[in-house]
Amino acid sequence: MQKKLLTIGELSKIKGVSIKSLRYYDKLGILKPCYINPDTNYRYYSIDQLYLVDLIQFCIELNIPLKNLQNYTE
Numbered sequence: 001m002q003k004k005l006l007t008i009g010e011l012s013k014i015k016g017v018s019i020k021s022l023r024y025y026d027k028l029g030i031l032k033p034c035y036i037n038p039d040t041n042y043r044y045y046s047i048d049q050l051y052l053v054d055l056i057q058f059c060i061e062l063n064i065p066l067k068n069l070q071n072y073t074e
Contacts, residue, residue: 005035005044015053025056030069 012019025031026043031052033043059069 003046005046008033008043008045011045011050011053015050015057017053017057025066028066028069030056030066 006014008019008022011017012022022031022043026033031045031049034046034049035044036042037044056066056069059066
């Protein structure tokens, strides 16, 4: 059975996070897409990654620098 992947736009709508922010999280290395289409460079995320968006938003609320987030997720 193939897992359902979310586009960056779908993830943005589900979690209420801007696409620009999701790209920034990718750049920081804290929310890497699980798949990037090699032909289109579109980013896709798994349902399992939804909790990471919650964690990122929680850290923002607590003023925890996102560059330190990997220390907490490992």
